[in-house]
Amino acid sequence: MTYATKPQIVKLETGIPGFDLISEGGLPENRTTLVAGTAGSAKTVFACQFLAEGILKHNQAGVFVTFEEAPADMRKNMLGFHWDIAEWEQNGQWQFVDGTPEPGRDTTNSGSYDLGALLVRIEHAVRKVNAKRVSLDSLGAVFNQLHDSATVxxxxxxxxxCLREMGVTSILTAERSSEYGEISRHGIEEFVADNVITLRNVLDEEKRRRTMEILKFRGTSHQKGEYPFTILPGSGIFGLPLSGIELKQHSSNVRTSSGIAELDKMCGGGFFRDSILLVSGATGTGKTLTVTHFIAGGAARGERSLLFAFEESREQLMRNALGWGIDFDQMEREGKLRVVCQYPEVASVEDHLVRMQRIIDEFRPNRIAVDSLSALERVSSLKGFREFVIGLTSCIKHLEVAGLFTSTTSSLMGGTSITEAHISTITDSIILLRYVEMFGEMRRGLTVLKMRGSMHDKDIREFTIDHTGMHIGKPFRNVGGILAGTPVQLVPDDIKRIGTMFDTKE
Amino acid sequence: METHMLRLFITGKTARSQAAIQNLSEVCETYLAGRYELEIIDLLEDPEIAEIEKILQTPTLIKIYPAPTRRIIGDLSNREQLLAGLDLYGSSFAAGTEGQS
Known part of the structure; x- marks a missing residue:
């Protein structure tokens, strides 16, 4: 028998979105996994969702052994995730084993005991509904209730x-006293440590960030490190498996229009259909205008566009577009456009990402624009933002649609933003919009900094904006230092001298 | 005096179950001879009742009557705790303890 044919550890798909990717298939079947976390790290939700997804997606019954939250409370609380436990109980898919302490119960101890009664109850419940999944929540509460740690x-x-003998896959939750320290409070990991998952709820730069990490899966593989997740009303835990996304998207040579004929020419014939573009510029340089053209260009070819706006309201966007002669309202009515406006502050970046992915899945656009990406910087930590950008770009690349992101630079002249530092290697093309000060007048310049897989115009071209939109004109000649933010007028003598500097023939 | 109503929950014929039965019988015969009803329930045979009574540990002795209802957990080897739990503490050290309190 070769190694490949020998029985290996089989994994049970949990159905928890994102988790199965991180765990490379789910929880080790027929084993017990410890889920450790501090207070408020969503241990109970995880334990509950493990059973709920089993019922919803795999038609597997579950037993929930609770020591902390009374069944009546759980039935009520979990309705927020649209998990109707009461109904599942009626259908024989869900069985509670209630181990919560009864207030006012008069108890004394006399001599040694075991948890035989609890075991009998769990076995009975498992048999009753023919359960495949068991959750015990939480072990810390058992220790608090029973005092005698050694016995427990x-x-x-x-x-x-016994759970292993019964052939069920189970989860045990346990408390941790700190986010980064010993695995659990009562040293429980020493005996159920085949598999350990930690859930974290870290305060990072005044923002809460939830992550999950698989610490170990004995005898089988998993993705390593912390993965952000979010808890959504109506569905529960949603993991964002960033490195689980493979770089396997195809690459096409089909060009598509940016909506500005001259810009297409500068890019060597238009953007690639499945590329991601970054438009960077200071406030007022014409980023939203570029987005508007991009959408109009798509609509002209019968393509559908999705616009995520984080800076302007719907009405503002509509009015601005009309000012450039483009009717967003009509496009929306024709189903060629969908505008989603949201303040960045309403949710965390993880929530934004999940929501955006859902809308993308639902609308199935050909073009996606985000205006602006940098607005999201202010609602997240640096790390969270980087993960957001990676998550969003891989989602867009996966769909093989054109994406256009805008990024606001902090300084009026020249400059780059944090967004660019994170995203520039991921994007296929970068277009810079810059102010150019000449003779006391602000003019606008545009250049294609990068165009992956294609020749492009290296000039810095002047452009103007009027009631029909953006017009790209002639290159700035006799001016240097535009990108550095310090435009310098070059006199003809200088140009001649610079021209000969690199002349090797003398 | 009124009749004590007691229920002892065990899981199978383990050493701990046997000890609990032995210890309880001794106390009952000594202090409550002829004035007690004891029901012994093996949860392996009737697991449903464990769920209804919400029992976690075994052996568990429940004193149903007289009030208050009380649970005494363990193999009942600690006689003082057992007597206190059954409200029989006064009868063992009749004069001394009650006088002090």
Whole structure:
């Protein structure tokens, strides 16, 4: 028998979005996994969703052993995720084992005991609904209830062994006292440590960031490191498996129009159909205008566009577009455009990303524009923002549609933004819009900085904006230092001298 | 005096179950001879009742009557705790303890 044909650890697809990618297939089947986390790190939701997804997606019944939250509370609380536990109980898909302490119960101890009764109840419940999944939440509450740690530890080990014998895949949740420290408070990992997952809820630059990490899966593989996740009303935990996304998208040579004929020429015949463009510029340089042209250019070819606006309201966008002779309102009515306006502050970047992915999936656009990406910088930490950008670009690249992001530079003249530093290597093309000060007048310049896989115009061209939109004119001659933000007028003598500097013939 | 109503929950014939039965019988015969009803329930045979009574540990002794209802957990080897739990503490050290309080 070769290694490939020997029985290996089989994984049970949990159905928790994102988790199955991170875990490369789910939880090890027939084993117990410890889910550790601090208070508020969504352990109960994870344990509950493990059963809920089993019922919803795989038609597998589950047993929930609760020591903390009473079943009546859970039935109510989990309705927010659209998990109707009461109905599942009626259908024989969900069974509670209630281990919560009863307030006011008079109890004394006399001599040694075991948790045989609990074990009998779990076994009975598993048999009753023919459960495949079992969640125990949480072990810390058992220790608090029973005081005698040594006994509890011994008995939990026995329960873990029995769960394995019963052929169920189970989750045990446990408390941690700190986000980065010992795995769990009561040293539980020592006996159920085959598999350990940690959930974190870290305060990073005044913002909460949830992550999940698979610490170990004994005898099988998984993705390493922390992965951000978010909790959505109506569906629960949603993981963002960033490195789980493969770079396997195709690359096409089909060109598509930017909506500005001259810009297409500068790019060597238009953008590639499945490329991501970054338009960078200071405020008022014409980024939103470029986006508007991009959308109009798509509509002219019968393509559908999706615009995520984070800076301007719907009415403002419509009015601006009309000012350039483009009717967004009509495009929307024809189904060629969908404008989604949202303040960056309403949600965390993780939530934004999930919401955007959902809208993209639903609308199936040919073009996606984000105006501006840098507006999201202010609602997240640097790390969170970087992950957001990677998540969004890989989602767009996966669909093989054209994406256009804008990024606002912090200084009026020249300059780059944090967004560019994170995104420039991911984008296929970069277009810079810059102010050029000449003779006390602000003029606008445009250049194609990068165009992956194609020749492009290297000039810095002047452009103007009027009621029909953007007009690209002649290159700036006799001017240097535009990109550095310090335009310098060059007199003919200088030009001649610079021209001969690199002349090797003398 | 009124009749004590007691229920002892065990899981199978383990050493701990046997000890609990033995210890309880001794106390009952000594202090409650003829004035107690004891029901012994093996949860392996009737798991449903464990769920209804929300029992986690075994052995668990429940004193149903007289009030208050009380649970005494363990193999009942600690006699003082057992007597206190059954409200029989006064009868073992009749004079001394009650006088002090």
């Amino acid at each position: 530890r011994r008995e939990l080990f026995r329960i873990a062994c």
